Amino acid sequence: MTTPSINRIGKSTVPRTAISTSDEHSITIRGEDLCRDLIGHISFTDYFSFLVTGRKPTRAESMVLDATLVAIADHGMVPSVQASRMTYAAAPDALQGAVAAGILGCGSVILGASETAGRLFTEVDEAAKDVDLAAAASAVVGRWREAGRPVPGYGHSLHxxxxxxxxxxxxxxxxxxxxxxxxxxxxxxxxxxxxxxxKELKLNVSAAIPAVLLGTNFPLRALRGVPILARTAGLIAHLAEEAVNPSGFALSYQATRDLVYEGEPPKGPAE
Structure with a gap:
């Protein structure tokens, strides 16, 4: 199930936002003065929620969101970290480029699966209005598989x-x-x-994140942003380490050490 875009070429000629504005003397975020009401008065987790939803989270909602950010921030030398470290090794003057390199791989397999799992769960929730939950889950998963779609958030190469x-x-x-x-x-x-x-495919963190966040009314359309935000923190930590204890070129060496060339051999000299 896809969500249609609200953007239509030619339909809107005035940019609009309800998130922030500023003038010579103040910065307003969601109707509150940034310097007077927010800085020093709100945690970053709560601020992130406030920016996304337009309301400050309850204590319970904050606990759950904070836990998801902690859970997904780092998981070792995963592909996003390797891409980030190797980019930094090649361009240590561009921290932002190295962070971006790690985040650009956020898709259906890595990091982006939380949003897709959330869409699966909302489809099951809708189907369960007519049948029991087990039957709804079976019907929806069956439809996804018939369409050739993987079941997002289940199975893990390590766990x-x-x-x-x-x-x-x-x-x-x-x-x-x-x-x-x-x-x-x-x-x-x-x-x-x-x-x-x-075969058995057990829950992984990419399914757990939407499972707990949708229970707090966190918006489905923003789910992918949670692992992106969390992993950004982890990447910055890896790049701070990379600056003093480099691994980027070692990772590149490891990738090419056992490389097998399967192309055509060079042609001999002309006779």
Whole structure:
């Protein structure tokens, strides 16, 4: 299911925003004075939520969002980190370029799967208005597979059982007292996968993030921004380390060390 764009060429000629404005003496964010009301009075997690949604989160909502940001900020020398470190090694004067290199790979496989999983869960939630949750999960997952689409947020190359971050995030949501409706949906999807896919695929963090955030009414359209924001923090940490303990060229060497050339050999000299 895709969300149609509200943008239409020629339909809007005046740029509009409800997020911020400024004048010579003040900066206004979502109707509040940045310097008087926000700086020193709000955490960055709450500020991020406020920027995205236009309202300050409750304590429970803040706990869940903060937990997701912590959970996804770093996971070792994953592809986004390798891309970032190798870019920095080639251009240490452009930190921003190295960060961007790591974030540009946010897609259906890495980091971007949270948004896609969220769309799957909302589709199951809608289908469950007519049938029980297990039947709804089976029907939706079946449709996705028939369309050749993977089930986003399930299976992990390292964590063959449940990604340990999943239960940690679910525990935070339970303790915070936020809605567990989408946690139930995530687990219902996990339960029907073996019969449809033919193998067990356990929940990973990319499914856990929307499962807990949708229970706080965090907007579906902004879900991909959560891992992007979190991973940006992790990349900056890796690049600060790269500056004093380089690995970028070593990573490049590792990639080419066992490289096998399968192209045509060079032609011999003309006779």
């Amino acid at each position: 063959k059982q449940r990604d340990p971050r999943v239960d940690a995030l679910f525990d935070v949501a339970r303790k915070a007292g936020t809605s567990l409706r989408f946690v139930e949906i995530a687990e219902a999807v996990e339960a029907v996968i073996p019969a449809i896919v033919g």
